[in-house]
Amino acid sequence: MPVRYEQVHTDPELYLFHDVITDAEIHLLKDIASGKLERSTTRSKTENVTENRVSHTAWLANTSHPVLRRLAHRIAEVTQLFAFRGLHRPPSRGATAGIQSYGIGGFYNTHNDVLYKFLPEDKLNDVRAGGRTAFPEAGIALTPQKGAAVLWFNMKRNGNFNPRTLHGGCPVLLGQKWVANRWIRENANFLRRPCSTDPLA
Template identity: 40%
Template sequence: MRLCAEERLTRGKTSKRQRALSCRYSTGGGNPRLMYAPVKEEVEWDEPRIIRYHDIISDREMEILKNISRPQFSRSEVYEDGEARISVVRVSQSVFLYNDPVEAVSQRIGDVTGLSMETAEQLLVQNYGIGGRYEPHVDALGIENDRIATFLIYMSDVEIGGATVFPIVGVAVHPKKGSAVLWYNLHRNGEKNLNTLHAGCPVLMGNKWVANKWIREFGQEFRSPCSLSDWE
């Protein structure tokens, strides 16, 4: 099996620490909508904290998102020097769904994370075909009302390749249809967490569908309080 370079590097580095990670049923801190139907939460890594939520989206919801997105797709862009532009570092098609066709998905993200969706970006649906990839980058933009967290939904399995890798800490998160992963791009003091540098490995066989929800700082003041500490 062929793997991208970043993915190969993670295999040996993670085995010991992974054995100390845990799974649980979560109510999102006591959210009423999750009390009788808790979500399956798995800690993929401790620092940066990467959490996977299993069975977070239904097959029907995924098909709706795919069908609405296909005719609207265009080449994905990256932000460089404050501007959006097409770049060889990101090979995929994508579209922001400004009228969320499955509002329950955004509601569910808010429920499980405990974060406000009022200032979050619209859902971004992306498709990576053969060779599709995204080279190492951080999601935080270094601006006011920055992206405090990333919620990445996997809407397909991938036969070979397509993992989300964090090369600094040596972690590879593999696509699993219906699951999602969450990580925080900022420390509690508002500084970028550079350990969240991540990449989308090339798809070598199959087709990769994902949906991103970038959650912004504003509105989280009482949900995820900031810290004045230099090390938090």
Template identity: 40%
Template sequence: MRNPVAAYRLLRQMRNDVIYIVNQPDLYQCKKYQNESDAKLLEIPQLEDLDGAASGLIRLQEIYKLHPEDLTKETFLNADEAYNVGLVAYDEEKFQHAFLWFLYSLDRLTEYSNTDEEELLHYLSSSVYHFGSLSVAIYFSQELLNLDPSNDEARAQLNRLLHLQRNPDIFTLNTESSNYEALCRGEVDERRNPDIFTLNTGSSNYEALCRGEVDERISKRQRALSCRYSTGGGNPRLMYAPVKEEVEWDEPRIIRYHDIISDREIEILKNISRPQVNIERTQTHTLGNSPEEARVSQKIADATGLSMETAETLLVQNYGIGGAFEQHIDALMSDVEIGGATVFPKSGVAVQPKKGSAVFWYNLLRNGEVNWNTEHAGCPVLMGNKWVANKWIHELGQEFRRPCSLSEWE
């Protein structure tokens, strides 16, 4: 499913529908149906699956600096669904993200919602307090008390917050709290004004590369790189059908081989791997010695000039909701609409997924030392679906194809 929010909604709906049917007395009284229902209940998404899917949405929100409104432009979440995402963010102590989801939920509360407004106001106050806006925490605590004047716990919480406000030495106020108050009163639509509220997602090079924030010097250097038709050093199989080779980066040298795997081969590999796919963010399936795996491995051997005798079999991966592969030859088996790049944080390079191509680099220098500049990670898929087949080619067996060096620099 291309839309991660739609996938999250589908998981919730599947679970809720089956549970609803199982709980119908007129249907459940049939013994045969009861046994079938119990079996189906074991197959449906479990609570940890839903939490994992929600965590994936939060990861997308975090990496790409998105608000809930940005994530839900195509697929709407109701108050209950958004509230549950907020709870997961709260449990993960990502309080800014939790606050935004709770606020989104509050805006969509209706008489048909299962979410309790008092609980929602409590979490709004608590989450905003945790990331440093005391005035807004007081505002929501007051709203909670206005909703239920008999709530002694809310009154006690409000008194504690007011005490902190009167004693600034105990609690340092966030200088932007007035902006939050304006937002809460509806005076400012902060979600349309990114200068007022900036998500604290960190400034790591990995996240910046995932968002496409590439240094201009990197861009100029990339424009100077080349592409060519390669015969793999005179490989007879490539003499009349050379492979399309594109240099994605020069140091470390990262090569993309275009059209290395056909659409038919991609579908076969996907079909072999699908039975192993579950609801995790990233699923992995190791292929056995199949004819398809052998054909793809031969193509990789022809293009790279390396021996596959000591290489591992293809490792097929599918990136689920918010899925990423952190710090690890990728054969790309799908195009991705938004996100899903493979980034090299130490080199400042982002390689975009392109169906049918294979991206290749050496993790080791010729002297056998690890080339730390090849440390890489997969960005979360924001829209679309990402399938990848990894091929690990070992140094053993390449002695005459890639001779060693005694230099400490290569």
């Protein structure tokens, strides 16, 4: 599937893919997720906490609907990464899509995703005001675009974590924001994106 994309930043390595999801697929994802949305949490050392984010999340296994399986393979195709781990296994974070809904005032404080090397984030709607994804260490913020996907690399090629991937969801000021996250693990992609021995890479 040919997709238009652009490299938005080099450090962190960050790409924007246009028109990855169709309107019909977006409608299906929202419909499937709507009955399963629960208050979003983040994980501390001992418990789930909510003060770092205001949103609702539905976890959807790749195998739970044909559209999820199709999108998992499409992400693998456009990113050239192994992105559908667990399609034939019990659901895990690498085998699910996290569908998030942010109402007015919804946000996600800045954080890092240190366990995952690649993180594509699909935008399921345009937001009337606010709701950008900000990378403060890199000095950039991306405005939600319906049907687009953002991919960034949490780790450098030398295996070190890149602190410049610190990111957060700015508050929604008007309207609603829907996103779909999929985490792609590093160890599944060591042949497709080889590591480097260069300590600065």
